[in-house]
Amino acid sequence: MPELPEVETIVRGLRPQIVGQAIRNAELLWPRTLVTPEGDKFARTIIGQRVREVSRRGKFVVLRLSVSHLLIHLRMSGDIFIKDKPVQIEKHDRLILSLSNDKVMVFNDTRKFGRAWLTKDPEAVLGGLGPEPLSEAFTPEWLGQALRSRKRRLKPLLLDQTFIAGLGNIYTDEALHLARLHPLAASDTVTPEQAGRLWRAIRQVLEEGIRRNGASIDWVYRGGDFQNYFRAYGRTGQPCPECGTPIERMLVGQRSTHICPFCQNEEL
DNA sequence: CACGAGACCTGTTCGC
DNA sequence: TGCGAACAGGTCTCGT
Numbered sequence: 001m002p003e004l005p006e007v008e009t010i011v012r013g014l015r016p017q018i019v020g021q022a023i024r025n026a027e028l029l030w031p032r033t034l035v036t037p038e039g040d041k042f043a044r045t046i047i048g049q050r051v052r053e054v055s056r057r058g059k060f061v062v063l064r065l066s067v068s069h070l071l072i073h074l075r076m077s078g079d080i081f082i083k084d085k086p087v088q089i090e091k092h093d094r095l096i097l098s099l100s101n102d103k104v105m106v107f108n109d110t111r112k113f114g115r116a117w118l119t120k121d122p123e124a125v126l127g128g129l130g131p132e133p134l135s136e137a138f139t140p141e142w143l144g145q146a147l148r149s150r151k152r153r154l155k156p157l158l159l160d161q162t163f164i165a166g167l168g169n170i171y172t173d174e175a176l177h178l179a180r181l182h183p184l185a186a187s188d189t190v191t192p193e194q195a196g197r198l199w200r201a202i203r204q205v206l207e208e209g210i211r212r213n214g215a216s217i218d219w220v221y222r223g224g225d226f227q228n229y230f231r232a233y234g235r236t237g238q239p240c241p242e243c244g245t246p247i248e249r250m251l252v253g254q255r256s257t258h259i260c261p262f263c264q265n266e267e268l
Numbered sequence: 269c270a271c272g273a274g275a276c277c278t279g280t281t282c283g284c
Numbered sequence: 285t286g287c288g289a290a291c292a293g294g295t296c297t298c299g300t
Contacts, residue, residue: 003293032276059294075294077278092278111277113294152270161295168293217293218280233293254272256291 002074004133004166005209007059009224010080014061015054017082018105022050023065025098033094033109035117042118046070046097058129058165062122069122072107078114079222081106129165133202138164143202144195147187154190155183156253158202167202170215170233173258174205177232177240182264183252232258 002010026043028034034042045068053064061080063070072080087096087104095107095116107114117125131137150157157163158172167175176183178201181194190198209215214224217234227234231241236249240260250257 006293073294076292077294109277110279111292111294113277115295150269156271159294170293215293254274255294 002059002078002214003168003171003209004056004059004206005171005212005226006214006222006224007056007061007074007166008210009214009222010074011054011056011061014080014082014105017103018051018063018099019054020051021099021101021103023047023097024100027096028094029089029096030094030109030112032112033107033114033116035115036119046118051099057126058132058161059168060126062126068118068120071117071119071122071125073115074109075111075113075115077111078107078109081108128162130161130163131165133164133166133206138199140192140196140199143199144190144192147190147195147198149188151186151188153183153252154181154185154187154198155255155257157187159253159255164202166206169255169257170230171202171205171209173233174231175201177258177260177264178205180263180266182266183250183257183259185266232260234258 023046026046028042037045049065049067051063051065055062059073061072083104083106085102085104087106090108092108092110093106094109094114097105099105107116119125146163154176155172158167175198179197181198209226212224212226212229214222215226216222216224217227232247235247235258237246240247240263243260243262245260245262247258248261250259
């Protein structure tokens, strides 16, 4: 489910409900969800700490606690809910934190890919991430130079979280379509003009995604409606919004990829 | 360094 | 109707 705009939407919803609350109890229902620390040390360490701040780094939800950080990555199917006590455990609930305001934070994750870290050194987990695409550090010049310094196909490079943090399959397809760039184009051949277009497109699709509270697909519905404004993603056979040519689906690095063969044609 | 394949999981949809 | 295959918003690890 979640890419940068979906995670940002979740963080914004979470923040006012849990900042300032103390953690009264912790239940780990699927042990593999927790990368660190081992077993019962988790509950012992987290109980009693207070939530100081809720933020996002790339696709990670970051809870700064009194003495540790709790990092959560939702991967494909993870989601976080705040519920009133008493809660009954639902199918696929993996981690439950009881708070001092009689609410409960539930991490639910159908496919069990999601992961959490409780650590005093969040940089050990987040340190390898590339720049935040909505930050000042992400400039057209930086992007152009970074693309030229590698020799990769554009789409897998944009999906690489050590290159830029936060893009996933949807927003990458959307950004490449908006920038009129082919997902297989070699990064070291992108001109400054094209890099500028890509920079604008990335900013634009992420900002619109956030404005629309993310995208809701399949059975995962969170209220976002960006899925109604997709240009390319998931629109195989439907007309390109720019030129009417049917959108085509192809495979790039094992990920399904959607392009307009007319607009995104710098490849052939 | 770049890339493909397979793994990790459960659930839904598609094709015969 | 039934049943296996394909597919899903992510990332890691291994082999070439």
